[in-house]
Amino acid sequence: MLGLYLHRESPVHALPxxxxxxxxxxxxxxxxxxxxxxxxxAALLACLGLFALAWLPARTAADQLRPLxxxxxxxxxxxxxxADWETAVVVTARVCLLVxxxxxxxxxxxxxxxxxxxxxxxxxxxxLGVNAxxxxxxxxLTIRLIPVLFDLVQEIRMAQRARGxxxxxxxxxxxxxxxxxxxxxxxxxxxxxxxxxxx
Amino acid sequence: MTTLSTRDLVHCAxxxxxxxxxxxxxxxxxxxxxVPVTAQTLGVMLAGALLGAKRGGxxxxxxxxxxxxxxxxxxxxxxxxxxxxxxxxxxxxxxxxGAFVIGWLAERLPRGGNVLTLFVACxxxxxxxxxxxxxxxxxLVGGLPVEKALYGSLAFVPGDLIKAGVAxxxxxxxxxxxxxxxxx
Numbered sequence: 001m002l003g004l005y006l007h008r009e010s011p012v013h014a015l016p017x018x019x020x021x022x023x024x025x026x027x028x029x030x031x032x033x034x035x036x037x038x039x040x041x042a043a044l045l046a047c048l049g050l051f052a053l054a055w056l057p058a059r060t061a062a063d064q065l066r067p068l069x070x071x072x073x074x075x076x077x078x079x080x081x082x083a084d085w086e087t088a089v090v091v092t093a094r095v096c097l098l099v100x101x102x103x104x105x106x107x108x109x110x111x112x113x114x115x116x117x118x119x120x121x122x123x124x125x126x127x128l129g130v131n132a133x134x135x136x137x138x139x140x141l142t143i144r145l146i147p148v149l150f151d152l153v154q155e156i157r158m159a160q161r162a163r164g165x166x167x168x169x170x171x172x173x174x175x176x177x178x179x180x181x182x183x184x185x186x187x188x189x190x191x192x193x194x195x196x197x198x199x
Numbered sequence: 200m201t202t203l204s205t206r207d208l209v210h211c212a213x214x215x216x217x218x219x220x221x222x223x224x225x226x227x228x229x230x231x232x233x234v235p236v237t238a239q240t241l242g243v244m245l246a247g248a249l250l251g252a253k254r255g256g257x258x259x260x261x262x263x264x265x266x267x268x269x270x271x272x273x274x275x276x277x278x279x280x281x282x283x284x285x286x287x288x289x290x291x292x293x294x295x296x297g298a299f300v301i302g303w304l305a306e307r308l309p310r311g312g313n314v315l316t317l318f319v320a321c322x323x324x325x326x327x328x329x330x331x332x333x334x335x336x337x338x339l340v341g342g343l344p345v346e347k348a349l350y351g352s353l354a355f356v357p358g359d360l361i362k363a364g365v366a367x368x369x370x371x372x373x374x375x376x377x378x379x380x381x382x383x
Contacts, residue, residue, distance in 0.1 A: 004269045004279055028284055067277060071286055074351070075341050082344050091342040098340075099281040106269040106279030114268040134208060135261075141212035142219070142261050146272070149220035169238075173369040176217075177245065178376040184213045188206040198205045 012054035214258035218242030244366035247301025256299030289336020293329035300324035
C-alpha cells in the first residue's frame with residue numbers, strides 16, 4: 001500500500017489524528033513567534049524527543065530533511081548574505097522544525113485515519129455546500145484509480161516506444177486522457193447501476 | 200457541491216489520480232529541449248482546461264487532501280504536512296487555484312478556445328495563479344527576500360511555458376477525441 005506511515009506501538013501513534021493535527025497547527029503557528037536560536041534549539045531537541053517517544057530512529061528524522069537539503073542550503077546562504085548569521089540559523093532551524101513536526105504526524109498516522117479526520121474537519125464546511133459523503137467517495141475513487149493509471153501510463157509508453165514516438169509528451173497524454181475519460185464514464189454508469197444516488 | 204453528477208464525481212477523482220500518476224512517472228523527456236519536464240503541473244493545466252473551473256479546482260483539492268493525508272504523491276515521492284509547511288508548500292496550495300483560474304478562463308473562450316487561447320489560459324493559471332501563492336509562501340515561510348524568491352522561481356517559467364503548450368495541444372486534441380466533455 002502506498003503511504004508514508006511507519007507502524008510502532010507508541011503513545012504518539014495511539015494519539016487520535018485530530019489531536020496530532022491540532023497540536024501541529026498550534027506548534028506551526030507558535031514557531032513563528034520564537035526568534036532566538038536558544039529556544040529554537042530547545043524546540044528542535046524536544047521534537048527529536050517526540051521522534052524517540054514514537055520509536056522512530058534519528059535516521060528516519062534525517063531522511064525527512066534530506067530531500068529539502070538543496071533548498072535549505074539556498075535559504076541559509078541567502079539569509080547569511082542578506083541578513084546575518086543568527087537570522088540564517090534561526091530561519092533554517094525553523095523550517096527544519098516545521099518539516100520534522102509535520103513529518104512526525106504523517107509517519108505516525110495511517111492515511112486512512114487521516115482521511116477520516118480530514119473529512120470530519122471538512123464536515124464543518126457543510127453550510128458552504130461541502131458534501132462530506134461525496135468527498136469521501138471521490139477520495140476513495142482517486143486512491144483506487146492511481147495504480148490503475150500508473151499501469152495505463154506504462155502500457156501506453158510501451159506502445160508508443162514500439163511506434164518510435166516515446167519522446168513525445170502528446171503521444172502519451174492524448175491516448176491516456178481519451179482512454180481514461182471513457183473508463184470514467186463506464187465507472188460512473190456502474191456506480192449508478194448499483195444504486196449510487198449523487199443527491 | 201450538491202450539483203455534481205456521478206459523472207462529475209468520477210471525473211474529479213480521475214484527474215486527481217492523473218496528477219498523482221504524472222508525479223510517479225520518471226520525468227517525460229521532450230523532443231525539442233534537453234530539459235525534462237516533471238509532469239505534475241501539466242496535470243493541473245489539463246484538469247483546468249478539460250474540466251472547467253469548478254470540477255478542475257475540485258480535482259486538485261482532492262489531490263492536495265491526499266498529499267496532506269500522507270500519501271507520497273508529489274514528484275519524488277514526497278507527501279504529508281511537511282511539504283505544505285515547508286518553503287515550497289505554496290506551490291502545492293496553488294495547484295487548485297491554478298486549475299480553477301485555467302478552467303474559469305477556458306469556460307469564457309469562444310467555442311471552448313483553440314490551441315493558442317488555451318495556451319494563454321494555461322500559462323496565466325498554471326504560472327500566474329500558482330506562483331501568486333508559491334512565491335509569497337517562499338518569502339513568508341522561507342524568509343527569502345522577495346526579489347530573491349521571484350528570481351529563483353523565474354528559472355522554472357520556461358519549463359512551465361512548455362508545459363502550457365503541451366497542455367493546450369493535448370486539451371484541444373482530447374476535446375476532438377472526446378467531444379461530450381464540455382457538454383455540461
